[in-house]
Amino acid sequence: MSKKFMERIIGREELIRVIEGLLGNFQVVGPRELPGKGVFYQPMKNARDIYLGGGFTIEPVKKFFLSPSECFFEQKRNESGEFLEEAPLAGDKRIIIGARSCEARGLTLLDKVFDSDYKDSFYINNRKRTTLIGISCDSPDKDCFCTSMGGSPTEGRGMDALIFEIGDQFIIEVISDKGSDIFGSAGSELNEEQKKLWESDKKKRKEALSRKVAVPDGLDKAFGSPYWERASSACLSCGVCTYLCPTCHCFDLVDEERKRLRCYDGCAFADFTLHASGENPRPTKKERYRQRAYHKFDYFKKNFGENLCVGCGRCIRHCPVKIDIADIVANAPLDKES
Amino acid sequence: MEDIYLSNLAEIVDIKKETPDVKTVRLKFKDGKIRDSFDYKPGQFVEFSVFNEGEAPFCISNSPTRKSEGIECSIKKMGKVTQAAHELDIGDTVGIRGPYGNGFPMEELKNKNLLFVAGGIGLAPLRSLINYCMDNRADFKSITIVNGARTSKDLVYKDEYPKWEKAKDTKLHLTVDCQEDNWTCMVGVVPRILETIRPTCKDAVTIVCGPPVMIRYTMPVLLKIGFCAEDIFTTLEMKMKCGLGKCGRCNIGPLYICKEGPVFTYARLEALKYEF
Numbered sequence: 001m002s003k004k005f006m007e008r009i010i011g012r013e014e015l016i017r018v019i020e021g022l023l024g025n026f027q028v029v030g031p032r033e034l035p036g037k038g039v040f041y042q043p044m045k046n047a048r049d050i051y052l053g054g055g056f057t058i059e060p061v062k063k064f065f066l067s068p069s070e071c072f073f074e075q076k077r078n079e080s081g082e083f084l085e086e087a088p089l090a091g092d093k094r095i096i097i098g099a100r101s102c103e104a105r106g107l108t109l110l111d112k113v114f115d116s117d118y119k120d121s122f123y124i125n126n127r128k129r130t131t132l133i134g135i136s137c138d139s140p141d142k143d144c145f146c147t148s149m150g151g152s153p154t155e156g157r158g159m160d161a162l163i164f165e166i167g168d169q170f171i172i173e174v175i176s177d178k179g180s181d182i183f184g185s186a187g188s189e190l191n192e193e194q195k196k197l198w199e200s201d202k203k204k205r206k207e208a209l210s211r212k213v214a215v216p217d218g219l220d221k222a223f224g225s226p227y228w229e230r231a232s233s234a235c236l237s238c239g240v241c242t243y244l245c246p247t248c249h250c251f252d253l254v255d256e257e258r259k260r261l262r263c264y265d266g267c268a269f270a271d272f273t274l275h276a277s278g279e280n281p282r283p284t285k286k287e288r289y290r291q292r293a294y295h296k297f298d299y300f301k302k303n304f305g306e307n308l309c310v311g312c313g314r315c316i317r318h319c320p321v322k323i324d325i326a327d328i329v330a331n332a333p334l335d336k337e338s
Numbered sequence: 339m340e341d342i343y344l345s346n347l348a349e350i351v352d353i354k355k356e357t358p359d360v361k362t363v364r365l366k367f368k369d370g371k372i373r374d375s376f377d378y379k380p381g382q383f384v385e386f387s388v389f390n391e392g393e394a395p396f397c398i399s400n401s402p403t404r405k406s407e408g409i410e411c412s413i414k415k416m417g418k419v420t421q422a423a424h425e426l427d428i429g430d431t432v433g434i435r436g437p438y439g440n441g442f443p444m445e446e447l448k449n450k451n452l453l454f455v456a457g458g459i460g461l462a463p464l465r466s467l468i469n470y471c472m473d474n475r476a477d478f479k480s481i482t483i484v485n486g487a488r489t490s491k492d493l494v495y496k497d498e499y500p501k502w503e504k505a506k507d508t509k510l511h512l513t514v515d516c517q518e519d520n521w522t523c524m525v526g527v528v529p530r531i532l533e534t535i536r537p538t539c540k541d542a543v544t545i546v547c548g549p550p551v552m553i554r555y556t557m558p559v560l561l562k563i564g565f566c567a568e569d570i571f572t573t574l575e576m577k578m579k580c581g582l583g584k585c586g587r588c589n590i591g592p593l594y595i596c597k598e599g600p601v602f603t604y605a606r607l608e609a610l611k612y613e614f
Binding site for chain 1: 339340341342343344345347368387389390391392393394416417418419420431433549550575576577579580582583584585586587588589590591592611612613
């Protein structure tokens with residue numbers, strides 16, 4: 001049975017004081033706008049740097065849990081011969097402030113992959129040692145479609161606490177013990193009027209999100225269609241969609257300087273599935289792009305019951321040729337012939 | 339929590355050159371505890387590391403009934419890892435993690451006539467299974483092995499053939515693609531040989547492994563002979579990087595070959611709405 005946590009209401013200066021208290025004790029990370037580059041997660045040094053702006057990060061919070069490059073072990077040698085030195089699991093507790101509902105929900109989908117039958121100790125350790133505090137979106141981008149993916153800009157799945165900025169006040173939804181450790185006694189409980197205010201604020205946030213995407217049921221019917229060739233023809237195979245996706249998790253295992261590394265990889269790349277023999281089950285962009293679309297909207301749903309997409313819009317926003325996966329999937333021909 | 343990506347160190351205790359480009363290496367785990375506890379089924383595979391070069395999947399090519407000798411992998415020189423593997427010597431250290439995959443359904447093969455169909459290095463997983471059957475011979479009915487290669491030089495496990503031929507109720511058909519001097523066995527590609535010898539499909543199961551082109555042309559012949567798709571097993575070759583169903587490249591539709599395979603019935607593959 002899930003524990004019921006309280007909501008707190010807190011003023012700006014008190015929120016800053018709470019964060020200042022964290023800065024002295026933990027590694028704290030939050031979004032920061034880098035001039036001319038965009039918003040990025042950066043180590044937070046000053047509590048007043050807390051970024052509550054409308055724009056969200058270019059890279060998702062995924063990288064703190066599934067690193068772009070991570071060492072698993074190193075091959076070493078001593079007097080008695082060769083041995084493998086395991087990379088230690090990071091022990092330090094970490095607080096990330098500023099994740100959006102979509103990317104936090106992405107973590108709950110990654111949990112299904114990395115915290116399932118074969119447990120990935122590196123990923124699980126990163127999840128455990130991190131307290132994730134979200135900030136609810138109030139000005140979604142035109143490419144956002146989280147509500148069509150079963151999410152919402154006001155939901156806290158995958159987080160420990162979620163902050164709503166309402167005027168100069170902050171309502172904090174405490175979601176877990178880890179969240180309660182930080183905000184459990186901050187500010188005060190909501191009175192009836194504030195509860196009403198919060199409900200109407202949540203409604204407004206959801207309504208601000210205008211884009212609706214209908215993913216058809218039975219996408220597998222379109223698998224054999226020549227449509228995928230047209231749909232993928234503009235793709236440059238650059239892979240930016242996979243790197244910036246909060247749920248893409250395909251990886252390669254490579255050796256460098258006697259170290260075994262796990263590195264991001266992606267279905268957009270031609271050599272992703274290339275066999276040493278020269279055989280390639282996904283030889284052209286058509287098969288590779290279709291793999292991305294189907295992994296997200298067909299295979300994952302069959303294996304885990306949900307789409308592997310949270311509707312954050314990053315792959316659309318940052319695609320150099322403006323491929324829109326939501327449009328492509330919504331328009332897939334289910335009669336196979338077209 | 340253990341690290342699922344961590345290799346176990348193993349020493350190369352023997353190397354056999356099978357063909358100009360295939361070597362079989364025999365490995366012993368350095369850790370005695372792993373040596374004792376490591377168990378597998380024919381058809382399962384391991385992730386084989388040549389440290390500082392990388393990791394690649396190989397089936398275990400010897401039978402679990404003979405694992406006290408160590409485990410064996412047969413490696414065809416192809417890419418970066420396999421080329422590095424070919425340069426290794428006896429005494430060198432490699433990494434092994436596994437076993438992974440489902441392996442062959444041994445219970446379903448019991449008390450059946452067995453037809454093994456192999457092409458080239460595709461005999462590797464079947465060799466594990468064939469020798470398992472040889473070591474439990476009373477559990478199976480007749481055994482027919484059809485083994486083809488491009489040329490006689492490309493036939494692997496040649497020293498096993500006399501033992502298989504001598505075994506009770508066992509037939510071995512060897513074939514090469516084109517006629518060669520001093521070649522006394524059959525000539526022709528595997529599907530054609532199957533049409534010629536027409537092995538029994540009665541109370542029989544067939545297990546096929548070879549290059550994709552061989553599989554493609556062999557399946558219709560097996561159906562024509564009278565095998566039903568549920569009784570045709572094959573083991574698929576895919577780039578299985580992690581072996582754990584996570585890295586994302588070996589799937590056919592929603593099926594992760596490294597986890598739910600690599601052994602499938604032809605019926606299951608046919609029923610997939612996705613290409614394979």
